[in-house]
Amino acid sequence: MTSPATAPADRATPAIAALAYHDGEFVPLAEAQVPVTTQALQYGTGVFEGIRAYVQEDGGLAVFRGHDHYRRLLRSSRTLRIEVGHDVPRLCELTAELMRRIGAMSDMYIRPLAYKRALLPGSPPGVQLTGVSDALTINAFRMGSYTDRGGIRVAISSWRRPESVVLPVRAKVTGGYVNNALAVDEARAAGYDDAILLNSRGQVAEASTSNVFAVVRGRLVTPPVTADLLEGITRDTVVTLATDVLGVETVLQDLGRDELCNADEVFLTGTGVEIVPVTEIAGRPVGEGVPGPLTKTLMSTYHDVVRGRDPRYRHWLQAVGPATDRSS
Ligand SMILES: Cc1ncc(COP(=O)(O)O)c(C=O)c1O
Numbered sequence: 001m002t003s004p005a006t007a008p009a010d011r012a013t014p015a016i017a018a019l020a021y022h023d024g025e026f027v028p029l030a031e032a033q034v035p036v037t038t039q040a041l042q043y044g045t046g047v048f049e050g051i052r053a054y055v056q057e058d059g060g061l062a063v064f065r066g067h068d069h070y071r072r073l074l075r076s077s078r079t080l081r082i083e084v085g086h087d088v089p090r091l092c093e094l095t096a097e098l099m100r101r102i103g104a105m106s107d108m109y110i111r112p113l114a115y116k117r118a119l120l121p122g123s124p125p126g127v128q129l130t131g132v133s134d135a136l137t138i139n140a141f142r143m144g145s146y147t148d149r150g151g152i153r154v155a156i157s158s159w160r161r162p163e164s165v166v167l168p169v170r171a172k173v174t175g176g177y178v179n180n181a182l183a184v185d186e187a188r189a190a191g192y193d194d195a196i197l198l199n200s201r202g203q204v205a206e207a208s209t210s211n212v213f214a215v216v217r218g219r220l221v222t223p224p225v226t227a228d229l230l231e232g233i234t235r236d237t238v239v240t241l242a243t244d245v246l247g248v249e250t251v252l253q254d255l256g257r258d259e260l261c262n263a264d265e266v267f268l269t270g271t272g273v274e275i276v277p278v279t280e281i282a283g284r285p286v287g288e289g290v291p292g293p294l295t296k297t298l299m300s301t302y303h304d305v306v307r308g309r310d311p312r313y314r315h316w317l318q319a320v321g322p323a324t325d326r327s328s
Contacts, residue, residue, distance in 0.1 A: 020139040021098050032137055039116040043127045044175015046115030047076035050209075050271045052143075053099060053108040053320065056308040061104055062317035064306050066092045068233045069271075073112055076171035081129040082114045084136055096320045098138055103323035109143035109272070112136065115174070146272075149299065151279030151291050152193035154207065154268075156257060157183040161197040161205035161228050169228045184208045194268070196260070196281070199228040204255040210270030211235040214255060214263035215294055221263075224252040234269040234302075237316075241301050244312070248294070265292030267299075274306075275299045 022032035040046035049069045053061050070091040077084050086094065095110055102108075116132045123131030159182050162169060167176045179197075187195035187208070196212060199205040204212055206229040213222045213235075220242055225231050242248040260266060264287045266278040275298055277291035286292075291299075305313045 019098065019102050020137060021094050022137045022139075023135060026098065026101055029139060032139065034117070034135075037118065039118065039127075039132050040174060043116070044173065044178070045080055045082075045127075045129065045132075046113055046174035047073060047080055047082060047172055048111060048113045048174060049073045049172060051095070051110040051112070052271050052306070053104065053110060053140075054306045054308075054317075055105070055107055056317070056319075058308075059105075060322075061099055061108065061320040062308060063092065063095060063099070063110070063320065064271075065233050065237070065316050066095060066318050068236075070112070072172065072231075072233070073114060076168075076173060077114050079168045079171040080116065080173065082116060082134045084114045084134070086136070092318055095138060095140075096318065097324075098140055099320040100322070100324045102140065104140070104142070104320070105323070106142050107144045108140050110138065110140040112138045113174070145274060147274065147276040148193075149276070149291070151277040151286075151289075152268075153191075153280040154194045154196050154278050154282075155187040155190055155192040156282050157186060157195040157197045159183045159186065159195075159197060161199045163200045163228050170225065170231055172230060180208045198257060201254075202257070203227055204257065204260050205229050206232075207268045207270075210268035210273045210276075212255070212260070213238065213250075213267050213269060214260055215265035215292060216255075216259055216263050218264075219251050220248050220294065221251045221253050221255060223255050227254060232270055234271055234274070237302065237305070238269050238275065238298060241298065241305065241313075245301050245310075246294075246297060261286075263287070265295050267291075267295045275302050 018029050020029050020032035051069045053063045056062050070088045114136045117135040118133050120131050183195040183197050194207050196207050197205050204223050205227050211232040239250045261281050266286045268276050277295045279289050304310045308317050
């Protein structure tokens with residue numbers, strides 16, 4: 001997850017929680033360290049998730065779609081032959097326990113990371129996925145909404161999103177994020193907040209850490225998974241809410257650069273950015289240059305859902321429960 005440059009400094013600065021789940025126990029964050037020889041550090045052989053927990057109407061904290069995030073983490077792990085050692089319910093429970101031990105009472109961002117650690121005895125040095133031990137770390141920090149609800153300005157990156165014969169783009173692999181980092185860096189150096197990456201066919205893939213939606217001639221459109229994008233959980237939430245709540249079907253369709261630049265509305269979706277309007281692409285306004293009506297309706301619907309204000313979607317929220325006073 002990266003934060004677009006528009007983040008208001010006060011809300012964007014995360015307060016690091018003092019505990020992490022690391023190597024099978026809850027430890028002070030300062031003790032959650034890895035050696036420089038860690039394989040994932042050297043070769044990018046880790047997989048991760050970004051999950052949010054939101055303060056609910058009753059003041060309690062609930063994790064949003066944690067099961068779906070952990071299902072994706074386990075799928076990503078299989079791709080890299082990482083044995084996480086826990087199933088989805090256990091990972092959700094560990095996350096809730098971390099929140100309780102931290103005593104989290106405000107919106108949180110949770111970062112599970114499963115990775116290749118050390119060569120097993122007898123394994124030769126070098127880049128490989130077998131003969132290497134696996135590890136899991138979960139840390140979390142306080143983080144509210146950080147994107148500018150008034151809209152952000154994006155560039156079209158000169159970096160292309162890798163295709164799935166180059167990298168497993170549907171897995172959230174740490175090493176693959178060098179592509180995203182280069183795209184963000186280029187966009188920010190040019191004064192933009194974020195970047196949209198085209199795929200190898202020149203169609204819209206996604207933004208640096210979010211999926212792209214556009215309103216094109218009255219239709220809500222988002223690129224299909226075959227456009228080499230990460231299948232976002234927020235993307236799925238938006239597709240579901242658009243249909244169920246607003247009666248708007250999402251068309252899964254390749255989006256060309258021109259189509260995107262001439263859309264009436266464009267917005268990005270991701271756990272970190274939530275739903276953020278795009279009001280300018282490559283120096284040209286999107287529509288009237290202000291957040292569009294469908295974007296605004298989806299934003300408020302989404303925020304109602306993540307705060308537990310819509311009973312139809314409470315199954316997406318896992319209550320954390322009251323804080324414990326244990327510190328390790
Ligand atoms: C490259 C990329 N695409 C899309 C997304 C959006 O995914 P999600 O909605 O599951 O957070 C993310 C964020 O995780 C991402 O890093």
